[in-house]
Structures are given as C-alpha cells and as structure tokens.
Amino acid sequence: MIIEIGNIKTNFFVLLSIIIWLVMFIYWVIRSKGKGILNEIVGLIKLFVSGLVLFIPVFLPFDFLTYKFFLPSQIMGLIIIFCGFIVCIMAREYLSKNWSGKVTIQEKHELIKKGPYKKIRHPIYSGVLVMMFGSSIIIGNLICFIWVLFSFFGLYRKSKQEEKLLEKEFGEIYEQYKKETKMIIPYIL
Numbered sequence: 001m002i003i004e005i006g007n008i009k010t011n012f013f014v015l016l017s018i019i020i021w022l023v024m025f026i027y028w029v030i031r032s033k034g035k036g037i038l039n040e041i042v043g044l045i046k047l048f049v050s051g052l053v054l055f056i057p058v059f060l061p062f063d064f065l066t067y068k069f070f071l072p073s074q075i076m077g078l079i080i081i082f083c084g085f086i087v088c089i090m091a092r093e094y095l096s097k098n099w100s101g102k103v104t105i106q107e108k109h110e111l112i113k114k115g116p117y118k119k120i121r122h123p124i125y126s127g128v129l130v131m132m133f134g135s136s137i138i139i140g141n142l143i144c145f146i147w148v149l150f151s152f153f154g155l156y157r158k159s160k161q162e163e164k165l166l167e168k169e170f171g172e173i174y175e176q177y178k179k180e181t182k183m184i185i186p187y188i189l
Helices: 012-032 037-059 071-098 123-139 142-170 172-180
Strands: 002-005 008-011
Touching: 008 012, 012 037, 012 071, 012 123, 037 123, 037 142, 071 123, 123 142, 142 172
Parallel strands: none
Antiparallel strands: 002 008
16 A cells, blocks of 8 residues: 655555654653663664664665565564564663663663563664564665664674673673573574
C-alpha cells in the first residue's frame, strides 16, 4: 500500500517503521530525564540517527539498488523491527540507572545479569541492529544492509570499549559473566 505525504510517495510499512523508531527515540528521551539529558543526547542521537539513515533511499528520486518485496516480507520486516524494539525497551528498563549514552561507569554502578542481560551483554545494541535489519527488509535497498553491517562493526567497537571499563570495575565477576553470555548475538557472538 502506497501513501503520499506531500510530494513523497512511500510504503505504509516504511511509514510504520519510521514511527516505531520515533517512538523509541521519544521513550529514550523520557527515560533519560533526571540523568542530565544534555550530557546523554549526543550518544542518544548517534544511536538513533544511525537507524534513521536507513530511510534515506526511500526519499531519493531513483531506485538505485532497490528491490521490491511482497506483502509477507514487509510484514516480516515489521515484526523484526518490533522484536528489536521490545529488546531495546526491556534492556533499557533492566539497565535503569546504569544506562549512559557515553562509555562510562555510573555512580553505584551494578552489573545487570537478568532479563535480556542473561544471554547478551549488550542487548540494546542487539535490539538496535535487529530494528535496522527489519527496516532494511522493508525498505528493500541493498545499501541499507551494507549500513547495518557498518553499524554492527561500530557497535561492536563501542561494546569492546564498554567491556574494558566493566572488566576494570567488576574484575573476575565480569570475566565470569563474559563466559556465560555472548556479546551482541545470542549463542553466536
């Protein structure tokens, strides 16, 4: 189903996925209140802009490297986005006061090992990557999948920085936690 907004024609599922990304951003801003949102906004914006960059091909006047999907693929992409969204929300809730947009240890920082942190050490990054992958399926542009891969390596690098800090803070406890979990992709990495 095609929707026309001004001079821009877009797919209904593209519009729904953009709305989910915006809801995520609004949720994050609300949850960040009291943490000094101005200090956190740079990290927050980087994370969500990397997701929204995927939608640029939708607004370009040509279909360079774009392929068309059938309705089932569009629905599957939306389900994948929603699953990533749920993982991000759950992870943010479990992390609570320990969350920061910067790589830093919070005052009275705790090592969270429940909820999504039971299987993955960085489930917020996992959820964002899942949302990006689902968005790529809906958008149907090969460049989007390349961007997801590029984002994966950026988040992997940031995860490594966080892990050095957490190893320093929690020592042997964190080393044991690393043996029990995967970094970003459950059961794989």
